[in-house]
Amino acid sequence: MIRIFKIALRNLMRYKRRTLLTSMLITLGVLMVILFSGLAGSFKAIMIGQITDSNLAQMQIHKKGYVSSIDTSPLNLTINQKGYKTLEKVFKENPDIEAYSPRIKLSAMLSNFKETTNVRLNAIDPKKEIKVCPNVSDRMKFSGSEIPDILLKQGEIIIPEKLAKGLKIKIGDPVVLVANNKDGSVNGLNFTVAGVIESLVGPQGKEGYMHIKDAQSLLRMEQPETIEIALRIKEFDKLDDVYTDLESALAEFKNKKGKPAFEIHTWETLSPFANIAKMIDFMTISMKLIMIAIVLISVLNVMMMSVYERVREIGTMSAIGTAPGKIMGLFLAEGLSLGFISTLVGNIIGIVGIYFLNIYKIPFAFGRNTIYLLSPTINLSELVWVTAIVLLISVFATLQPAYKASKMEPVDALGHV
Amino acid sequence: MALVQIDNVSRIYQTGEVQVKALQDVTLSIDEAAFVTFVGPSGSGKTTMLNLIGCLDKPTKGKVFIGKEQVDTFDRRQRAAFRGSTLGFIFQAFNLFQVLTAYENVEYPLVMIKNESISKRKEKVLKVLESVGMLDQKDKFPDQLSGGQKQRIAVARALVTQPKLVLADEPTANLDKKSAVNVIRLMRNMRDEFKTTFIFSTHDPGVMKEAEVIHTLEDGKLV
């Protein structure tokens, strides 16, 4: 076995330039996959983190039918206290859930006593919200440079920065919020502007924040009601599994008509960025396919040439009694070695490349002012996967030439010049 | 006792419409430890004969026995195994493996065909290299050796597995007169030393002289 690989390596060294060229091509393919999936993975992770950790959350639960009519912020599709308690029980029984946070989404009229404008608000329980969206305060500005511990108290409101500029509202100013209640009546309450928030692209990106208890009194809810429950799970990778679990758990609960009472969505169905994430995945797969094509074509080409050039040698091996399987093995070992050395080099350069990309971070802007730094990572399973694929394809590409070599009749092969 | 028994053998090549009778109803036997040559004009069937004895080809008609085995009935795999275990080959163009050193070339059949242990291998290779007088050249690659030296290594490679029979189709055709005679004498010495049967073909009268039995072929027939 060792001898077979020794002969294979020497045969590869026989045509140094050709081997080097092919090897470089494969190395390049491997490198491309490693760097691209590292960078794209990092980009995707930042984007998803940005979306899920600052305002959307990883999953949301609503009363059935809410999401399809989300644009009108309907107030009749609320989860009452009993429903909320039932859901809390479900969350507590599920070990994968890290935190949950009740929200009320509403639109209201905001007035600075001179002008009035429309504003969309996300009413939250700050302590719970921070656990579900740890970066909720990232886009917020307060009077001091520090972020208040509890984000906002009752009676306080955080309004979109653009709106604050338009209405010339400063932090600390009093404002009035007027909102339509479920029954069509109107109610108004006084608030103090505690901070401003920078807008974000995507849904729920232009909302202001207020306390959920204030929203409940503004909307004159007799008992605490909720519109939305945001969820965070312990391991983001398990999102799909947890989603499936919760979906079936929620299906148990029926309304009076016997239809499902709740609906659950992951960030993917709530954010248009999910399509970009899918596109990134698709591109990563394309890169891998290109790599496979490169390996397949270049190894096949080199090994076909090798067999053709060595017909007489194959004839000699066969004539002196080398078993056809051994001859096949020799060529397979050659193709495998070529693939192995190339991926090894590709992996090493790839790891070094990723390491340097992590030192000299690549900045990119998302949203308005925030600069994110890509810190590409590559996990071991990805490296193993790429290596395994290249080895497999190398062997696969060598099969036909190797088989051809093993089938040569010694008399014909020896007569070949 | 006869080692090789050729029984009424014909070998007919069919290329399209044309039939070439390379060998016609040949019967002969070759004794163990004989030093035999096939001679004859070009196209007379020497290579065909050696290929049949060497289990590289099958007769169209007739039987070929080597030792107790009737080899003309063997399939491809059996022929390969038989060649590896019982026969040795020396080629006109030496056919050494370029990527292996002289030592490794001689060792090749022991590793790739016979699967022998390292210690046994080393002993055998060194012994046969010494017999052919190439011990001091053992670490050279084929392209660092002269034609005569290459053929000595080829002789060593053919003998290292201790075959019953060594076949050599025009082993001296690519050598100058002096080396040619030297290689044939080496082969005869090896026959003396190992009791191996040698069968070779040649055009060269100087080489022919060295043989003990001469079979002459003409138009596929023994004369």
Ligand SMILES: Nc1ncnc2c1ncn2[C@@H]1O[C@H](COP(=O)(O)OP(=O)(O)OP(=O)(O)O)[C@@H](O)[C@H]1O
């Ligand atoms: N593969 C083949 N297909 C068709 N005809 C063949 C084939 N091999 C040999 N022949 C024919 O068989 C006859 C005998 O050929 P062979 O090679 O045995 O002669 P030879 O005595 O070895 O000649 P030389 O001295 O030139 O090597 C020749 O007429 C040759 O043309």
Ligand SMILES: [Mg+2]
């Ligand atoms: Mg011939």
